[in-house]
Amino acid sequence: MLEYQSDGAAQVAHTRFGGLVRPGSAFYPMPATAPTPRTIYEADAVLRLATRQAPLPALIVPISVRRAVTATLGALAGGPNQMTLDGKLYFPDRPIVLPDPESEALATGVDSRARIQSDTLTLPDSLRELLQSGLTADPKKGRKETGAAWELVRKDFGFSALASWYERAESQAKASIFLAPSPVVRGTSASVRRAFDFGWQIVDSIETAFDAVGVHLLLHAEILSDDVNSIEARGTFVSCLIALYRDPNPRNFPVISIKILDPSKSLSSGPEASIRRRNLGELLLRASEAIHQAGGLAVVHNFGTWVLGPLDCGVDIVGFRGTGRTLDLDLIYSTPDYATSNRTKPSVAPPLVAPKRKQRIQPFDPVRLSDARLSEVKALWKKSQAFPVAKHVEPEPFWTWDKLRQREFRTLQVTAALLELGEEFRSAGKGTIPIRDCIRDRVERMQEHDAMFDLCPSL
Amino acid sequence: MHTLNEPVNDTADNEVAPWALPVRYNELSPIEQAKALRAAVLAYLQARGSAAKSILVKELAVPRADTLQKALDYLSATQQIYLDATSGSRDRIYHSNGRLAHPGAERIVDCGKIQYVIRSYNDRWAGQALTITQYAVQPSGERNPVGGIRVDWRDVEALASALRESKTALDVVVSGQFAAKQPQLKDDLGGR
Numbered sequence: 001m002l003e004y005q006s007d008g009a010a011q012v013a014h015t016r017f018g019g020l021v022r023p024g025s026a027f028y029p030m031p032a033t034a035p036t037p038r039t040i041y042e043a044d045a046v047l048r049l050a051t052r053q054a055p056l057p058a059l060i061v062p063i064s065v066r067r068a069v070t071a072t073l074g075a076l077a078g079g080p081n082q083m084t085l086d087g088k089l090y091f092p093d094r095p096i097v098l099p100d101p102e103s104e105a106l107a108t109g110v111d112s113r114a115r116i117q118s119d120t121l122t123l124p125d126s127l128r129e130l131l132q133s134g135l136t137a138d139p140k141k142g143r144k145e146t147g148a149a150w151e152l153v154r155k156d157f158g159f160s161a162l163a164s165w166y167e168r169a170e171s172q173a174k175a176s177i178f179l180a181p182s183p184v185v186r187g188t189s190a191s192v193r194r195a196f197d198f199g200w201q202i203v204d205s206i207e208t209a210f211d212a213v214g215v216h217l218l219l220h221a222e223i224l225s226d227d228v229n230s231i232e233a234r235g236t237f238v239s240c241l242i243a244l245y246r247d248p249n250p251r252n253f254p255v256i257s258i259k260i261l262d263p264s265k266s267l268s269s270g271p272e273a274s275i276r277r278r279n280l281g282e283l284l285l286r287a288s289e290a291i292h293q294a295g296g297l298a299v300v301h302n303f304g305t306w307v308l309g310p311l312d313c314g315v316d317i318v319g320f321r322g323t324g325r326t327l328d329l330d331l332i333y334s335t336p337d338y339a340t341s342n343r344t345k346p347s348v349a350p351p352l353v354a355p356k357r358k359q360r361i362q363p364f365d366p367v368r369l370s371d372a373r374l375s376e377v378k379a380l381w382k383k384s385q386a387f388p389v390a391k392h393v394e395p396e397p398f399w400t401w402d403k404l405r406q407r408e409f410r411t412l413q414v415t416a417a418l419l420e421l422g423e424e425f426r427s428a429g430k431g432t433i434p435i436r437d438c439i440r441d442r443v444e445r446m447q448e449h450d451a452m453f454d455l456c457p458s459l
Numbered sequence: 460m461h462t463l464n465e466p467v468n469d470t471a472d473n474e475v476a477p478w479a480l481p482v483r484y485n486e487l488s489p490i491e492q493a494k495a496l497r498a499a500v501l502a503y504l505q506a507r508g509s510a511a512k513s514i515l516v517k518e519l520a521v522p523r524a525d526t527l528q529k530a531l532d533y534l535s536a537t538q539q540i541y542l543d544a545t546s547g548s549r550d551r552i553y554h555s556n557g558r559l560a561h562p563g564a565e566r567i568v569d570c571g572k573i574q575y576v577i578r579s580y581n582d583r584w585a586g587q588a589l590t591i592t593q594y595a596v597q598p599s600g601e602r603n604p605v606g607g608i609r610v611d612w613r614d615v616e617a618l619a620s621a622l623r624e625s626k627t628a629l630d631v632v633v634s635g636q637f638a639a640k641q642p643q644l645k646d647d648l649g650g651r
Contacts, residue, residue: 001563001564003563007628021563125483156481157483158495159498160491160497161491163494164491164494201502205501207592208602209574209592227497252558252562387644
C-alpha cells in the first residue's frame with residue numbers, strides 16, 4: 001500500500017516535494033512527469049530510456065492499448081525482471097504504474113472506443129450501453145447523451161459488472177492503482193456531483209486489492225469558460241474534493257486523476273484560449289491543494305509540452321505523450337460517415353492517383369520543447385558532429401535514416417526531454433535558488449511563453 | 460413490500476439509493492447478479508450500519524433469500540464483512556469492516572499464484588481489527604478473493620509469534636525428515 005512522505009528540506013511552494021513510499025520495497029520521487037505510451041514507438045522509447053537508467057518514477061498505461069505495447073512494457077511494468085550477464089536486474093527501479101481508464105471512450109467517438117469494442121472477452125451490457133452514447137443525443141440514430149446513458153446504467157444494470165471489467169483491464173495493464181471511470185464533467189454543477197458520486201460507487205464495488213484506489217475525471221473544456229454555470233461548476237468541483245477530508249468517514253489515500261477533453265482545441269487556439277488556460281491553472285491549483293489536504297495523490301493526463309504548468313500548480317504526476325503535442329486525444333471523427341451524413345457520397349473513385357506526399361518528420365528541440373528546423377540541425381551536425389539532445393539520448397544523423405527510425409528518434413527525444421524536465425523540477429525544489437526563479441528561467445528558454453504564463457501560478 | 464421495479468428510495472424522490480438492486484437484475488448473467496448483490500450488501504452495510512439478514516432481505520428487495528445467503532457467506536468468508544454469530548441466533552447480524560486505518564498499515568504479499576492482502580480497520584463502531592484476505596491470481600492478471608481471517612489488533616502480536624514458532628518447528632521437522640532420509644538416499648544411489 002502507498003503513502004506520501006514529504007521532504008522536510010525542500011522549498012515551500014505550491015508544489016509539495018517528497019515521494020511515494022511502498023513500505024519495505026520502493027520509493028518513487030515526486031512530483032514526476034510520466035510517459036503515456038499508446039503506440040509501439042512510444043513504448044519502445046520508454047523502454048530504451050529505462051535501459052539507459054533515465055529517471056522514470058511513474059508510468060501511465062492506457063487500458064485499451066494494443067498487445068504489442070503491453071508486451072514491450074511487460075518487463076518494466078511488472079513482468080519477469082530478468083538479469084543481465086553480470087547478475088544485475090534489468091530494471092531495479094521499476095516505476096509505479098497508473099492506468100489511464102480512457103473514459104473519453106464512454107462519451108465520444110475516439111480511437112480507444114473502437115479498441116475497447118474489439119475486446120476479445122465479452123463486454124458487459126452496461127459498458128456496451130455507454131459505448132453507444134455521445135456528447136449530444138441523436139434520437140434518429142438511437143444515440144443517448146452520455147450523462148443520460150450513465151444514469152440509465154446506474155438504474156438498470158448497476159455498476160458492479162462495469163467495475164469488474166475495468167478491474168480486469170487495469171490488472172492486465174499491470175497497474176498498481178485502480179482508477180474508476182466516471183461520466184464526463186460538463187459546465188454544470190450537477191455533472192460534477194454525478195461524476196464524483198458514480199466514480200466512488202464504482203470504486204466501492206471492486207473486490208480486488210490494489211495499492212491505492214481513486215476516481216478518474218474527464219473534464220470537458222466548457223467547464224473552463226467564464227460563464228456563470230461554469231464558475232459554479234468549478235466551485236462544486238473543489239468542494240467535492242474538500243469533502244474528501246471533511247467527510248466523517250474520510251477516504252484513505254484518495255487518488256484523483258484528471259484528463260481534459262478539448263475537442264475544439266479551445267485551450268490552445270481561439271479568442272478565449274488564454275482565459276481558459278488561466279481558469280485551468282487556478283482549478284488545478286485549488287484541486288491539488290484540496291487533494292493534498294486529504295492526504296491523496298493528484299494526477300493529470302496528456303499535458304504534452306505543457307507539463308511544467310501542472311507541476312507548478314502542485315500536481316504530483318503529470319502524464320504526457322511521446323508525440324509531444326498537448327491535450328490531444330486520437331479522435332476518429334475525421335473519416336466522414338457518408339451513410340448517415342447529409343453530404344453526397346462520392347459516386348466514382350478519383351480518376352488519378354494523387355501524388356504521394358513527401359512525409360517529413362520534424363526534429364524536436366529539447367530546450368525550447370518545440371519542433372526544430374532540420375536545416376539548423378544539419379548545419380550544427382556538419383560543424384561539430386553534435387546538436388542539442390535530451391539527457392540519455394545520443395546525437396545522430398537521423399535524417400539519413402528511414403522514416404520509421406526517424407519517428408522513433410523523435411519520440412525518444414520528446415520522452416527524454418520531458419522526463420528530464422521532471423527531474424530538473426525535483427532537484428530545483430531541493431536547491432537553494434527560489435523555485436519561482438527556476439521556473440521563470442526555464443520558461444524563458446521555452447517556446448510557448450503565453451501558455452506557460454497562464455498556467456504557472458508562480459509567474 | 461417492494462418489488463424489483465420499485466427500488467427502495469430514502470434519499471430523495473428522484474434518486475436511487477446506492478444499495479438498490481438494478482432494475483434489470485433478472486436479465487443479468489449469474490456472475491453479474493452475484494456481483495451486483497454483493498455490491499448492494501456492502502453499500503447497505505456501509506451506509507446504514509450493521510443489519511440482520513431479515514432486514515437485508517427486506518431492504519434490498521432480493522428475489523430469493525437463499526441467493527442473498529450465498530452472497531453473505533462469500534463476503535464473510537473473504538472477510539469483506541464480518542458476522543456476529545451469537546449461539547442460537549437464527550437471524551444473524553452482519554457488520555461492515557468499518558473505516559480503513561492508515562495506508563501504511565496495509566500490505567500486499569505477492570506469492571505468485573496466491574496473494575495475501577492485509578488490511579487494518581479502525582472504526583468507532585466496528586472496533587480495531589486486522590483482516591487477511593487470500594486472492595487467487597489467474598494467468599490473465601485477474602484476482603479473485605477465496606478466503607480470509609479477521610484478528611483483533613490486540614491479538615496480532617500473539618498470532619505473529621505463534622506463526623513464527625510454528626514455522627520454526629516445521630523447518631525442524633522438514634530438515635529432520637530430510638536428514639533421516641539421507642542414508643536411504645545414499646543406498647538408493649549405490650553408496651555414492
